[in-house]
Every structure is written in C-alpha cells, then in structure tokens.
Amino acid sequence: MPKKGEIIIDERLCKGCALCVMFCSKKCISMGKIGPGGIPIAHFSDPEACTGCGVCGWMCPDMAIEVYEYVARRPL
Amino acid sequence: MIEETAITKNLVCKTPAFRLLPLGFCAGCHYGIIFRLIDEVLEEMELKGITVCIGGGGCSAMGAMAMDVDAFGGPHGPGTAIASALKRVCPDNFIFAIQGDGEQGAIGLGSFVAAAVRGENITIITMNNACYGMTGGQLAPTTPLGMVTPTTPEGRDQEMAGFPFHGPELVAPLRGVAYAARGTVHTPANRQRSKKMVKTAFQKQLQRLGFAVVEFICACPTNWRLSPVDCARYIEEKMIPEFPLGEFKNVEKNEG
Amino acid sequence: MTERILHTGNDTVARAAISAGCKYYFAYPITPQSEIAHYMARELPKIGGCFLQSEGEYAAAYMLLGAALSGERVMTSTSSPGLALMQEPLSMMVTAEIPAVVVETQRLGPGTGTGGQQGQTDYRFVTRGVYGGLHYPVLAPYSVSEIFEFVQLAFHIADKYRILTMVLTDFVLGRMTEYLELKTFDFGPLPEKDWALKGKAHKGGRSNFLFTVTGMMLDITGFFQGQQEKSKRIIDSETRWETYKTEDADLLIVSYGYSARMSKGAVNTARAQGIKAGLFRPITLWPFPREALQQEALKAGKVLVVEDSPGELVEDVELAVQGRVPVHFLGIQARHIARAEGLILPERILQEVRELL
Numbered sequence: 001m002p003k004k005g006e007i008i009i010d011e012r013l014c015k016g017c018a019l020c021v022m023f024c025s026k027k028c029i030s031m032g033k034i035g036p037g038g039i040p041i042a043h044f045s046d047p048e049a050c051t052g053c054g055v056c057g058w059m060c061p062d063m064a065i066e067v068y069e070y071v072a073r074r075p076l
Numbered sequence: 077m078i079e080e081t082a083i084t085k086n087l088v089c090k091t092p093a094f095r096l097l098p099l100g101f102c103a104g105c106h107y108g109i110i111f112r113l114i115d116e117v118l119e120e121m122e123l124k125g126i127t128v129c130i131g132g133g134g135c136s137a138m139g140a141m142a143m144d145v146d147a148f149g150g151p152h153g154p155g156t157a158i159a160s161a162l163k164r165v166c167p168d169n170f171i172f173a174i175q176g177d178g179e180q181g182a183i184g185l186g187s188f189v190a191a192a193v194r195g196e197n198i199t200i201i202t203m204n205n206a207c208y209g210m211t212g213g214q215l216a217p218t219t220p221l222g223m224v225t226p227t228t229p230e231g232r233d234q235e236m237a238g239f240p241f242h243g244p245e246l247v248a249p250l251r252g253v254a255y256a257a258r259g260t261v262h263t264p265a266n267r268q269r270s271k272k273m274v275k276t277a278f279q280k281q282l283q284r285l286g287f288a289v290v291e292f293i294c295a296c297p298t299n300w301r302l303s304p305v306d307c308a309r310y311i312e313e314k315m316i317p318e319f320p321l322g323e324f325k326n327v328e329k330n331e332g
Numbered sequence: 333m334t335e336r337i338l339h340t341g342n343d344t345v346a347r348a349a350i351s352a353g354c355k356y357y358f359a360y361p362i363t364p365q366s367e368i369a370h371y372m373a374r375e376l377p378k379i380g381g382c383f384l385q386s387e388g389e390y391a392a393a394y395m396l397l398g399a400a401l402s403g404e405r406v407m408t409s410t411s412s413p414g415l416a417l418m419q420e421p422l423s424m425m426v427t428a429e430i431p432a433v434v435v436e437t438q439r440l441g442p443g444t445g446t447g448g449q450q451g452q453t454d455y456r457f458v459t460r461g462v463y464g465g466l467h468y469p470v471l472a473p474y475s476v477s478e479i480f481e482f483v484q485l486a487f488h489i490a491d492k493y494r495i496l497t498m499v500l501t502d503f504v505l506g507r508m509t510e511y512l513e514l515k516t517f518d519f520g521p522l523p524e525k526d527w528a529l530k531g532k533a534h535k536g537g538r539s540n541f542l543f544t545v546t547g548m549m550l551d552i553t554g555f556f557q558g559q560q561e562k563s564k565r566i567i568d569s570e571t572r573w574e575t576y577k578t579e580d581a582d583l584l585i586v587s588y589g590y591s592a593r594m595s596k597g598a599v600n601t602a603r604a605q606g607i608k609a610g611l612f613r614p615i616t617l618w619p620f621p622r623e624a625l626q627q628e629a630l631k632a633g634k635v636l637v638v639e640d641s642p643g644e645l646v647e648d649v650e651l652a653v654q655g656r657v658p659v660h661f662l663g664i665q666a667r668h669i670a671r672a673e674g675l676i677l678p679e680r681i682l683q684e685v686r687e688l689l
Contacts, residue, residue, distance in 0.1 A: 057089030061108030125533025
C-alpha cells in the first residue's frame with residue numbers, strides 16, 4: 001500500500017508529554033524510546049498507518065513534529 | 077501504455093521559526109499549543125512586522141520571548157496598562173498582551189477593568205491554568221472550589237476565597253469591550269475553534285472596535301499534578317463546567 | 333529676544349516637556365502637581381499627542397513603560413505617595429534600560445492629606461535609586477527657569493544613557509510664579525534608539541526583545557558590571573552643582589530646592605552685614621557632587637546643612653565631608669510655625685549662621 005503520510009519527530013524538542021499519542025487517530029505514535037534527555041519520548045512506531053493529517057504536528061506543545069503527506073497524482 | 081503515478085511529498089506541518097526553541101514550558105503545558113496558534117494567526121493576517129507583544133510576569137513572559145516579533149516581558153499584572161499606552165503612542169502597530177489568570181484577576185485587575193472601561197484598542201490573551209503557575213501553583217482568582225493548592229491545602233473554600241473569577245464575562249457588559257471569549261486547546265477541534273476566536277479578536281483591533289479578550293483554559297500538568305493526558309480529562313470534566321466556552325460578546329460595528 | 337512669560341512651576345514642567353518633544357504623558361491626579369496633568373490635557377491634543385489619565389500611579393508608571401518601549405519621549409509626574417506606588421514599574425525601567433522622565437513634586441510625607449504641605453522629605457527615597465541596587469539621576473531645580481531647563485535636560489540624559497531620569501520639585505516650587513524666559517536648549521548629540529519596539533518590519537525583519545529580568549539570569553555579574561560602568565559615565569559627565577559666594581566663605585550652607593532659595597536670601601543678608609557665608613547647592617542629587625562639596629567644605633571650615641526634613645541631605649554631606657569639618661544641621665524643626673504653612677525662612681537661617689560664626 002502506498003505511503004500516505006510521514007512524520008519526523010525532533011528528539012531534541014520532544015519532552016515526552018504523550019499528547020501526540022492521545023491525539024493521533026491512527027495510533028501511529030507510541031512512547032517507549034528513550035530520548036537524548038534520558039526520558040521516554042515519542043516514536044513514529046507505525047508509519048504504515050499515518051495519513052499525514054497533521055494533527056500531531058499542530059497539537060504538539062513543543063512543535064517537535066514535522067508532518068508530510070504523499071499525494072498521488074495521475075498524469076493526464 | 078503504462079500509466080505512471082506521480083507521488084508528491086507535501087509539507088503539511090512544520091516547526092515555526094520561533095526565536096527560542098525548545099520552549100521553556102513544562103512537558104504537556106498548553107502554552108506551546110496556544111503560542112503556536114497565535115503565531116499562525118499573526119502570519120496569516122500578515123501582522124508580524126507591526127506586532128509588539130507584551131508578555132506578563134510568569135509563564136506568559138516566555139511566550140513573548142519565544143515568538144519572532146518585537147516583544148517585552150514581563151512585569152506581573154500591568155500588561156493591559158502597558159499595552160494601552162503603547163497602542164496610544166503607536167496606533168498603527170498591532171499590540172497584544174499575554175496575561176496569566178492570576179495576574180489578571182488579582183494584582184492586575186484594576187488595569188484590566190480600566191482598560192476595558194476605556195475601550196482600549198488592544199487584544200488580551202489570558203492563559204487560565206487556575207493557579208499561579210510559575211510560583212508553584214498557589215490559589216488564583218480562577219481556582220475552582222475544592223481544588224487543592226499550596227495556599228489552600230484543604231481545597232479552595234468559598235468562606236475564605238469566594239468563588240472563581242471569570243475575566244471575559246466580567247468585562248463583556250462594558251461598552252468599551254468589542255469581543256470577549258473563552259476557548260481551549262485540549263482537543264484538535266477546540267484548537268480550531270479557539271484559533272477562530274483569536275483571529276476575530278485580532279480583527280477587532282484592526283477595525284478599531286475596542287477591547288478584545290480571549291481566555292484559554294490551559295492544562296498545567298506540574299501544578300495540577302496530573303499527566304498531560306489526564307489534564308485533558310480534567311479540563312473536560314472540571315474546568316469547562318466552571319468556565320464555559322464560547323463568545324460572550326462580539327461587536328460587529330462601533331456602538332454610537 | 334526670547335519671549336518672557338509669567339508661569340507657575342507646575343505649568344513649566346509641562347511646557348518644558350512639550351518643548352523637549354514629549355507628546356505622551358500618563359498620570360494620576362495628586363496634589364500638589366495635578367496642574368501638570370491639567371496643562372498636558374489641554375495642550376497635548378493640540379499637537380497630536382496623548383494624555384492618558386491612568387487608574388492609579390502604579391498603572392501610570394506602567395503606561396510610561398509601555399509608551400517608552402516605542403522610543404518616543406514620554407513623561408509621568410506625581411507626588412510622594414504616588415512615587416511610592418510607582419517603585420515597581422520604575423525599577424523595571426531602570427533594569428531594562430527603558431528611558432523616560434518622571435517628575436516628583438515632593439510634599440510632606442508620609443501620609444495622605446499632606447498635599448497642601450511643603451516638605452523635603454523624599455531626599456533619601458529618590459537618591460538611593462530603585463530597589464535592587466540601581467540608581468537613576470535626580471535633578472533638583474530651585475526656580476521656574478531651572479525647572480524649564482532641567483526637565484528638558486532630563487529627557488536628554490534619559491536618552492543619552494538609556495536611564496530613567498527624575499526632576500525633583502516640591503509644593504512651593506510647583507505652585508510659585510516667576511518670569512520664565514523661553515530659551516531653547518541644545519544639549520548635544522544622542523545615540524539612535526535601535527532598541528525601540530516598533531514592530532520588526534521597522535528593523536528589516538529583525539525582532540527585538542526587552543526583558544525585565546536582571547541580567548537575563550544568564551550573566552548577572554556582567555550585567556552589574558555594565559551598570560556600574562554606566563553609573564560611572566553618568567557620575568563623570570553629569571554631576572552638577574552651583575556655588576554662590578563661596579570663594580572666601582567662613583561657613584558653607586548646603587541646601588537644595590526651595591531651602592536653597594531661602595538660604596541664598598540668608599547669604600545675601602549675611603554678606604550685607606559683613607558675615608562671610610556662602611552657599612553650595614547640589615543640582616544633581618544623584619550623582620551627588622561629593623568631591624566638589626568636600627573641596628568647598630574644607631575651604632570654608634564649617635558646614636551648615638539646611639533642609640526641610642528630619643535629616644536626609646545631611647547624611648550625604650557627612651559622607652562627602654568624611655568628618656574633616658564640622659557639619660551642622662538646620663532641619664524641619666526650624667520651620668517658623670508648627671502648622672501646615674510652616675517653612676524654613678531666611679531669617680531663621682541667618683540666625684543660625686550668626687550663632688555658628
């Protein structure tokens with residue numbers, strides 16, 4: 001199945017609040033990876049499910065998430 | 077003939093160009109969500125070049141420090157007085173002040189109401205986390221009844237401290253007030269609604285219709301002693317019943 | 333030929349501010365200086381300026397701060413109880429280096445209801461600076477002409493050093509009427525206000541942040557180092573005083589403000605009677621003219637401090653003189669009557685001069 005969305009989590013900015021996990025309707029993010037600060041931070045654990053909706057990015061209090069969408073276009 | 081599908085990768089959401097990242101707020105604090113939202117509105121309305129942001133005394137000062145606009149921060153309480161004067165001197169600039177609920181409802185209450193009485197063409201963003209966050213979560217005018225704080229160890233009691241303070245509702249009846257509203261950012265839908273409130277409030281200043289205030293209920297995981305996820309539930313179950321969301325006043329044109 | 337008009341001290345404060353290009357004034361009514369606000373309320377709208385009456389002195393000084401962020405020349409004025417309320421905002425301005433002028437028309441204090449009473453009881457309050465260990469310059473005129481000059485000079489000093497600057501008058505100076513020559517002053521060049529907050533479009537897209545946290549909590553020692561260097565520059569360049577008939581004086585009267593006017597009268601009468609008295613008048617109360625005073629005091633051999641107070645200026649004089657000559661004191665007890673209209677009159681000062689010599 002083609003990719004629809006992708007996120008990049010900036011590990012230096014993530015404080016591990018887990019709000020993105022709560023807001024993601026596709027459950028693509030989980031906590032569990034230990035970040036550079038020594039605390040569990042967000043991790044893009046299920047890339048296949050991501051739709052690139054952007055909610056995690058807009059809702060992250062630390063603006064740590066960049067969101068991309070993949071749009072398929074058929075040439076005419 | 078083979079049809080090729082071109083796939084383009086579009087950027088949907090990227091980290092804004094803030095002056096100071098990482099933000100100094102606690103993990104799960106809603107201030108970051110709100111300041112990002114404000115930054116988006118300023119960008120969309122093309123106001124950043126003429127904006128001066130007045131930060132308050134407390135966590136709100138850090139937002140003023142972080143956004144990439146001319147800013148000043150932050151004495152505790154007088155944000156509305158500072159913004160009033162600066163707007164009088166520079167009426168063509170866009171001036172808004174960020175205040176905590178504590179400084180607005182207590183020490184700064186005189187200035188808050190006086191600016192509303194005068195109908196100053198400024199916008200106030202109130203960050204309501206129902207306590208004095210920076211100093212350790214003490215009782216604030218907005219603290220709900222029963223809430224435990226370091227200065228109300230048995231919970232807020234109406235005998236000693238009365239009932240919670242509602243800033244936007246207090247000033248809404250004043251003729252100088254063009255817009256008074258309350259929103260949250262604890263769900264994406266609320267974030268979108270609140271963003272519209274901020275946009276409306278900012279427009280009131282551009283249209284010189286008078287005083288505008290938007291209050292945000294903000295989670296404060298550190299002082300509420302709840303996880304960021306549980307804070308969202310607390311907002312839903314305890315805060316919103318006490319502090320209703322919506323617009324309390326929206327003036328479309330100048331009152332005669 | 334410059335125009336000469338009859339003017340009160342308070343009106344002169346306002347007029348001088350406008351002459352200095354100040355178009356923005358924020359204040360709260362308080363006796364004995366509300367006339368400054370009345371004047372500004374009448375005149376500022378005529379020149380496109382703004383007078384905003386605030387909800388209290390604390391708010392007035394924060395409005396001063398807010399307006400000053402724009403880089404414009406701005407002013408507030410008050411009297412003693414109001415100045416007490418302004419301490420926090422004024423301290424913010426000193427630490428964040430936001431320049432403005434504050435005019436204090438001191439009255440007898442502390443307390444309410446003393447608006448109709450003369451006094452010089454704020455000397456220590458204003459010369460010790462704001463809380464937090466930082467000073468601000470204080471100019472003390474003693475005539476309507478000096479009020480006109482010093483208010484304009486205050487704006488210049490404020491802009492030159494990015495520091496709050498005060499002009500200290502009092503009930504008598506504020507209400508008295510004298511001839512005023514409408515001179516123009518040129519105090520010299522001033523630096524650009526590149527720190528002003530006018531929106532980042534004003535500075536080619538570069539935003540600026542002014543913070544009221546001392547040293548930004550990052551370089552506290554560096555911050556105080558910078559402040560001390562600034563103080564030194566102000567002390568070196570802006571200390572002002574006046575000497576009157578001190579060349580051969582046997583007694584040096586030290587006084588400022590209205591007491592200095594009274595003392596001058598006493599000196600004149602004394603000289604006419606063959607008594608060699610002289611007057612040293614500090615003009616900047618901070619920076620206090622310590623070295624100049626010490627020189628004059630040593631020359632005279634005896635000092636008499638005259639102030640309408642229980643004893644404040646006398647402390648700075650004793651510091652300056654370092655015990656090398658006797659310092660005598662004529663204070664609030666020397667008023668001619670105990671009731672509100674009491675003043676220290678030239679006759680009383682002369683009596684003291686005679687007793688000391």
